[in-house]
Amino acid sequence: MKNSDQLEKDAALNIAALMAAAARTAPKTRGIDNIQVISIDDEITRAKIISKMRDIAKAENRSSFERDAQSIAASPVIIAIGVKANPAGLNCGFCGYAACAELGKTNGICSFNSIDLGIAAASAVMIASSFHIDNRLMYSIGRACLDLGLLGADVQQALGIPLSVTGKNPFFDRK
Numbered sequence: 001m002k003n004s005d006q007l008e009k010d011a012a013l014n015i016a017a018l019m020a021a022a023a024r025t026a027p028k029t030r031g032i033d034n035i036q037v038i039s040i041d042d043e044i045t046r047a048k049i050i051s052k053m054r055d056i057a058k059a060e061n062r063s064s065f066e067r068d069a070q071s072i073a074a075s076p077v078i079i080a081i082g083v084k085a086n087p088a089g090l091n092c093g094f095c096g097y098a099a100c101a102e103l104g105k106t107n108g109i110c111s112f113n114s115i116d117l118g119i120a121a122a123s124a125v126m127i128a129s130s131f132h133i134d135n136r137l138m139y140s141i142g143r144a145c146l147d148l149g150l151l152g153a154d155v156q157q158a159l160g161i162p163l164s165v166t167g168k169n170p171f172f173d174r175k
Contacts, residue, residue: 008165009076013041015133016077016163019124023081026123029112034084035120036151036158041077045150049078049160052144068140071170075162078141081121082151082158088112109156121159134164136171 002010020037028035040046050069057065072078087100087110094111097103103110121137128135141160145151151158164170 011131012076012133012163012165013039015128015131016041016079018131019079019127019161022123022127023079023120026116026120028116028119029088030090032086032088034086034113034116036082036084036155037120037124038080038145038150039077040080040150046072046075046078048148049141049144049150052147053140056140056143056147062140065140065143068138072138072141072160072162074166074170075164077163079124079161079163080142080145080151080158081117081124081161082142082145082155083113083117083120084152084154085109085156086113114157117157117159121161125161128161128163134166134169134171135161136169137161138171 016039020039023035023037040049050073053065053069056062057069087103089100090112091099095103095108097108100110125135125137138160141162142158145160146155146158162171
């Protein structure tokens with residue numbers, strides 16, 4: 001027999017897998033899959049992310065990182081979605097450069113990579129919301145994951161999505 005706490009944790013873990021699938025199958029620029037997805041469901045990795053978020057809060061005077069670190073402490077699972085830096089080859093100029101080759105020389109980020117990340121993250125949170133799993137997109141988690149190298153060296157942008165199954169969404173109405 002499972003109690004409510006275990007059933008709710010299982011639900012969050014199951015939905016995390018569906019969120020990863022939604023991020024993977026989301027539409028991408030020119031059909032090029034630059035998306036990386038990880039699930040953080042262990043105490044050690046979550047503690048590292050929280051610690052990194054607190055370090056960033058102090059070092060950069062960003063109180064929102066501390067607030068976010070507190071709100072994810074009880075999250076049974078966090079999804080992080082990143083996008084590899086890879087110019088789309090469209091020479092569109094959205095990034096501020098006339099051609100992708102110029103962007104590549106600066107180690108800059110292709111605008112379409114950012115768009116792909118947004119579509120993948122939106123697809124993932126739609127799944128969580130459809131199953132009534134509390135969630136919130138957090139830049140702060142993505143930044144901590146990047147700083148820790150959790151998504152790989154070629155990923156330059158990331159967002160984190162903590163999940164919660166409680167009586168009140170811990171990611172909203174925060175101080």
